[in-house]
Amino acid sequence: MSESSIPRPVVAAGEIVVSGVSKSYGAAQLSKEVVRDCTFTIERGKLTVMIGPSGCGKSTLIRLLAGFERPSSGSIKIDGEPITGPSRERLVVFQETALFPWMSTYDNILYGPRARGELTQQTLDFAEFLLNKVGLQEFRRKYPTQLSGGMQRRAELARAMINTPTVMILDEPFRGLDAMTKELMWEYYAGLVEESGRTNFFVTTDIDEAVFLADRLLIMSNIPTQVRAVLEVDVPRPRRLADIVTSDRANEIKTEALSILHEEAMKSFSRGSKAASDFVEAYTKRSAKT
Numbered sequence: 072m073s074e075s076s077i078p079r080p081v082v083a084a085g086e087i088v089v090s091g092v093s094k095s096y097g098a099a100q101l102s103k104e105v106v107r108d109c110t111f112t113i114e115r116g117k118l119t120v121m122i123g124p125s126g127c128g129k130s131t132l133i134r135l136l137a138g139f140e141r142p143s144s145g146s147i148k149i150d151g152e153p154i155t156g157p158s159r160e161r162l163v164v165f166q167e168t169a170l171f172p173w174m175s176t177y178d179n180i181l182y183g184p185r186a187r188g189e190l191t192q193q194t195l196d197f198a199e200f201l202l203n204k205v206g207l208q209e210f211r212r213k214y215p216t217q218l219s220g221g222m223q224r225r226a227e228l229a230r231a232m233i234n235t236p237t238v239m240i241l242d243e244p245f246r247g248l249d250a251m252t253k254e255l256m257w258e259y260y261a262g263l264v265e266e267s268g269r270t271n272f273f274v275t276t277d278i279d280e281a282v283f284l285a286d287r288l289l290i291m292s293n294i295p296t297q298v299r300a301v302l303e304v305d306v307p308r309p310r311r312l313a314d315i316v317t318s319d320r321a322n323e324i325k326t327e328a329l330s331i332l333h334e335e336a337m338k339s340f341s342r343g344s345k346a347a348s349d350f351v352e353a354y355t356k357r358s359a360k361t
């Protein structure tokens with residue numbers, strides 16, 4: 072079967088509008104503000120990447136987008152409808168593996184449709200397509216413990232995409248992978264996104280990952296997190312790592328993003344935060360390399 076003959080499910084991509092969203096935890100005087108007055112759009116059919124210092128409140132924002140928690144103020148709407156709880160249309164891929172250890176790669180990928188009683192021929196064809204796309208055809212019968220870390224992450228992506236969410240939300244899904252595996256993952260993931268035309272929201276602390284993947288880059292402040300800048304990453308697709316490294320435009324965007332992140336990190340560094348000083352150190356090393 073040729074790739075083009077595969078009847079992939081057609082699902083409209085969603086658009087999420089976040090307006091004046093704040094989130095605090097705890098009551099009255101003990102309350103801690105984590106997200107402050109955030110306004111941004113996760114545009115339809117685009118890959119929006121959010122980058123911000125560790126501990127700034129990114130996962131908190133993701134829990135709000137997923138509908139696991141409600142904002143303290145402001146609104147979040149998907150295609151004009153308020154988000155009131157979790158939904159299959161907004162699927163979250165977390166850093167931690169969610170693969171079932173007792174299921175093969177193939178059964179893990181088919182888990183969602185099978186649980187819903189939707190194992191149609193179209194779904195099975197789509198599973199084959201995804202297995203190919205993430206390079207796991209030969210590993211379909213293997214169990215998660217028999218896969219490398221990178222393979223597990225690829226299986227996870229296929230397992231999420233088979234559910235055809237209108238928005239895919241990913242919380243640092245490649246954190247902890249070694250640098251080379253991580254870079255390979257970017258190419259696999261970017262390929263899947265380009266192919267699907269879906270709306271994706273991807274959170275990271277890695278500037279190279281952010282610039283390689285993003286159509287739009289949201290740069291966040293320290294906690295309580297706010298949107299510091301929105302940069303359009305107008306670098307042509309499909310992107311190859313080799314091209315990005317030598318692209319003047321990509322390097323310009325990276326430099327601009329880094330200077331904003333640096334400024335943020337320095338602010339809390341001066342307030343004596345350990346997380347911020349680690350962040351400054353990591354980014355200074357990284358900038359020196361490039």
Ligand SMILES: Nc1ncnc2c1ncn2[C@@H]1O[C@H](COP(=O)(O)OP(=O)(O)OP(=O)(O)O)[C@@H](O)[C@H]1O
Pocket residue numbers: 096097103105123124125126127128129130131132276294
């Ligand atoms: N349920 C909660 N109650 C109280 N404080 C919370 C709660 N959830 C998160 N926080 C606080 O919010 C802050 C931001 O956490 P969050 O996990 O959103 O950051 P993050 O940007 O995702 O960090 P990382 O990059 O390390 O993943 C932390 O200081 C955390 O202690």
Ligand SMILES: [Mg+2]
Pocket residue numbers: 129130131242
């Ligand atoms: Mg987080």
